[in-house]
Amino acid sequence: MSKLRGVYAPVVTPFHANLDPDTERFVAHCRWLVDNGAGLAIFGTNSEAASLSVAERLALTDALLAAGVPAAKLMPGTGSSSLTDAVTLTRHAVAAGAPGVLVLPPFFYKGVSDEGLFAYYSEIIERVADDNLAIYLYHIPQMSYAPISLALIERLLKRYPTAIAGAKDSSGDWDNSKAMIDAFAADGFGVFPASESFLSRAMPLGAAGCISATVNVNPAEIFALFNGWDGSEGAALQSKADAVRKIFQATPMIPAMKYVVSQASGVEDWKVVRPPLVKLEEQAGRALMASLDAVDYRIEGYPRS
Template identity: 70%
Template sequence: MTNKIRGVLAPVLTPFNASLEADVARFIAHCRWLVDNSAGLAIFGTNSEAASITTPERIALTDALLEAGIPAGRMMPGTGACALPDAVELSRHASKAGAAGLLTLPPFFFKGVSEDGVFAYYAEIIERVGAGCAPIYLYHIPQFTHVPITLTLIERLLQRYPTVIAGAKDSAGDWRHTKAMIDTFAADGFDVFPASESFLSAAMPIGAAGCISATVNMNPAGIHRMFEGWNSTEAPGLQATSMRFAKCSKAAT
């Protein structure tokens, strides 16, 4: 895989109107502002309320962004779903559109899914999408899914699909797990994105690919500067400024 997406991505907030429909114009405007401020677009993630958006709506919103001139190469759409056919349809659509990657949850409604079951889910997506499947980034958020992305699962998927399994977003908030992912697989080209910029200063020196953080929705340029300058003398100050911004943002909400 070449030209893999890296850097700072926003799990893009999805605006809704009074009729509980996605506000397309505001969605496009926000995505354009994020891209203009050096952020990638992890549309249809947790902060995007993807579980509340139907498959046709996700496809329509993706198409609206493309028609508005937002580059597909800056997008990592969320394509995970409890229904395998939905996950395949979303993954196929995003792949054909030229998305840089697919942020793919494991099946998450029924709990206690075995590792074999999770492996089979990802394998079925890859096989059914077929040639041209965009790089898949495994979405580890066990506090919501109760279906962890384990190191052994990653190893198995990489052995079977080394040209498709590209990395992971680690949203568990457990630095030890994030570090273990990076330490074990980064040297082989597996890109790990912590879910908070608070981990950037520790994650970048050992091989992280960036971060996918909710705060990027409000501070894309600042967090991008932190990503770009992680190994500079300005890094501690950039980290501190970014974290102050995050705390102020949480207090305001």
């Protein structure tokens, strides 16, 4: 059964100008997200996780816990092209008390079979060997080229009914998200579409929430939508969330979100991304802020440095 519900941010990772992770600002950003109703899918795609080492991910997780951020709010991304790295990250997350882990399939080799993906997830589960392990499968075929098929989910659930807890669907294909929900949600499998734009369609069918990049910059409104999609303000909440999402989607999202957080915090280094990504040019940043102003978007209560 899925342990997790709600809206989760694949938390953007701040860096210093020298490209080292900025632990202090990472903790502050996570605290602000939690204060605004969000869970923390640290080390997701929008966290630049593929550009972080295993040691950096472990250290940042430990820093969050040492700062008092509740482990119950964490859904760390622990997938890797290296099986042993994935096991190390998953074992650490479970030992830290995270109630779920988001596990990307190995993404270097292309055209791998369901048999190969089943073996990858099976090895992680068997090697971690912890009854508290709850894996959320990460379906992002446009990046991984290793899709999580319905047949693979069914096979994994049959073999590991307590360890396989749900999935994040980042395909952007509503029909695929709906198929996952229709096939498995009734049995407690937690499906998280990767955009808040699907919330009003997904929640009535039994979705668990969403894991969305823009939760990083719009947590309170997306959390309000999660809680109120079926209320009198539901349509208005969905419309406003959609408007903000569309603006960010029209720009490279990681640099765009970091630009907005830089403006809110007053910290220039928030714009820094690790290569091969490049930060948003100022002209594009100003255009982004103007578009957001036009839909009355504001970041409320962000800590300033």
